[in-house]
Amino acid sequence: MDPHIKAMIDQAEAAAAGQPAPPLDAIPPEMIRAGYRMQRAAQNLNAPKDVEARDLQVDGADGPIGARLYTPAGAPAKTPGLVYFHGGGFAIGDLESHDGHCRRLASFAGIRVLAVDYRLAPEHPFPAGHDDALASVKWVFDHAAEIGFDPARIAVGGCSAGGNLAASVSIDLKNDPKRKLAFQLLLYPGIWPDEETQSRKDLDGPILTKAAIAWFDKCLAVGDHPQAARANIGAKADVAGTPPALVVTAGYDPLKDEGRDYAARLNAAGVKASHVEYSDLVHDFYLMGDVSPAITAAAKETAAALKAALG
Secondary structure, rough: HHHHHHHHHHHHHHHHHOOOOHHHHHHOHHHHHHHHHHHHHHOOOOOOOOOOEEEEEEEOEEEEEEEEEEEEEEOOOOOEEEEEOOOOOOOOOOOOOOOHHHHHHHHHHHOOOEEOOOOOOOOOOOOHHHHHHHHHHHHHHOOOOOOOOOEEEEEEEOOOHHHHHHHHHHOOOOOOOOOOEEEEEEEEEOOOOOOOHHHHOOOOOOOHHHHHHHHHHHOOOOOOOHHHOOOOOOOOOOOOOOOOEEEEEEOOOOHHHHHHHHHHHHHOOOOOEEEEEEEEEEOHHHHHOOOOOHHHHHHHHHHHHHHHHOO
16 A cells, blocks of 8 residues: 555544544534545645636536536636546535545646536435436536537546446437537446445445445435436446546555446447556545645546547
8 A cells, every 4th residue: 555545544543543433324414524525625735726716507407506617727718628526425525525636637637627516415315416417517518618618528527426427427428419428537436336346345445434335325325216227337237339438446445346347348348448556545545635646646647648538
């Protein structure tokens, strides 16, 4: 494991020693969200400053939702664009928790990034977040000129649960001739496959624990919903015809096997997909920019791949 990340984890475990945490079900979701927001913001104090961030509203499935547009310094009037969905198990995370990460993507890739504040479970169970993600991407295509996006070079992306949303939207839009996605950026995506992967069985943390995954599942409440396949992107999902992809996984992440397997499924379906694994990093690492130089290096490599894909 990266020594800087290991030191962070060891310090957190030492501070929590002898103080058993209450079960997640006993904590109001807003308190969990606030803690996550503060922790991740504190780990990104040195995110690039040469990026303009402007809050706006886009269409969600049930009315306007918040979004934040990141424009790198010196950007021309029109650039490729990335619609980005934050992680957090569909239940936590927001524009603030992922602000530093989105700034790095915009700055390092030299493109505009639009982060979407989709509705969260459990207050808004499945498929609210997926419906918002789809509606927001449609809004971007319809308003590309207003936000400086080149409509021929629009990508979707996300980390963890946000990677699920990006993959789901890519499937939803693959036959839409008016909204042709150019790329999908899937960062340690939660695919929720048909069968539990070996890495989900073997790994209980760090960062993403079995208890957290169970709580996220309970909050999302997919169950036997008739549209469950939009979240549980199992082997029956028809991924042929979706845009080219980059799938990034981390060596110390319960989700690593499903990300690797999804990249293989895309390639098997004729979709050009690359898979990169950072073997010494952990789940959520892109949001820990100040913790280790390895994270900035990975962010630059990811941004370079995104820039190359969008031209």
